[in-house]
């Protein structure tokens with residue numbers, strides 16, 4: 001009943017609502033059962049009011065970015081899945097080198113904006129297939145760069161719908177971690193806008209760096225299969241992919257979930273993998289690597305919903 005009220009309000013406010021929406025369709029792993037309602041929201045004010053309604057009416061919700069770091073359970077997600085519409089996200093320069101960006105924008109579009117304005121600092125992020133909000137939540141990074149180097153602050157909505165700002169110090173960004181993760185999963189604030197400090201650079205140098213990093217990804221990563229990127233975090237002093245390969249697990253398969261034959265740090269969906277396959281494979285890899293190398297691998301991907 002309460003969820004129906006939310007759906008009606010969302011529609012009245014101009015959101016797109018899909019009921020019993022397949023999460024496999026909105027995650028890069030292409031895995032996961034249905035969400036009761038997937039609500040795509042045009043702007044932060046609408047988000048604040050829907051979040052407040054969830055709070056008042058006791059409706060659970062999960063906040064979705066681009067779904068590029070998720071394993072959603074085969075039974076899906078009860079309640080609402082909310083996300084900002086990337087198509088209407090905007091980005092502006094607030095001074096020569098400071099950028100304000102809606103959190104629903106893809107990192108790729110933000111990087112292209114930076115390149116267009118000859119601003120350097122985001123080249124590392126060009127090939128990461130997430131939203132700006134998801135990248136702050138995860139402190140996404142690659143090739144020596146990470147969001148922590150460029151984020152100044154994040155405009156957030158608390159679970160009661162109130163707006164507030166977190167500074168980079170308060171976000172406490174560290175390796176694939178932010179203070180947003182320290183909340184229980186149904187309590188973390190939602191990022192709706194991010195201020196980033198970049199530097200004036202040379203357009204051609206920025207473009208060529210981005211091109212080089214994309215080429216590296218194409219060469220090293222199994223981009224031909226659905227995945228969520230690196231499945232495990234890098235353990236201190238090691239590389240997850242190397243440990244997995246040394247344990248003889250390159251190509252290891254459970255159902256259609258497979259440790260990539262190209263890059264053992266990636267787990268790929270070879271067709272019809274289920275969340276069950278992925279969880280089983282994850283546990284096997286953790287157990288075998290721990291037994292052979294004495295290192296406990298921690299997943300970088302987030303597990304959400306009902307398994």
Ligand SMILES: Cc1cc2nc3c(=O)[nH]c(=O)nc-3n(C[C@H](O)[C@H](O)[C@H](O)COP(=O)(O)OP(=O)(O)OC[C@H]3O[C@@H](n4cnc5c(N)ncnc54)[C@H](O)[C@@H]3O)c2cc1C
Pocket residue numbers: 028062063064065066067068069070103104127128129130131132133134135136137138139140141142180189190191192223227228229230302
């Ligand atoms: C091929 C491939 C390559 C990848 N390469 C990299 C890489 O080089 N480096 C890297 O770090 N990652 C990489 N990733 C993983 C992924 O792209 C990043 O973790 C990305 O930051 C996730 O963003 P997202 O918007 O997709 O978030 P989602 O996967 O949708 O969500 C991830 C978490 O963030 C939370 N979240 C999302 N948006 C918000 C928001 N606005 N406010 C609050 N919480 C939010 C979600 O609730 C969830 O808990 C890769 C993934 C793929 C598929």
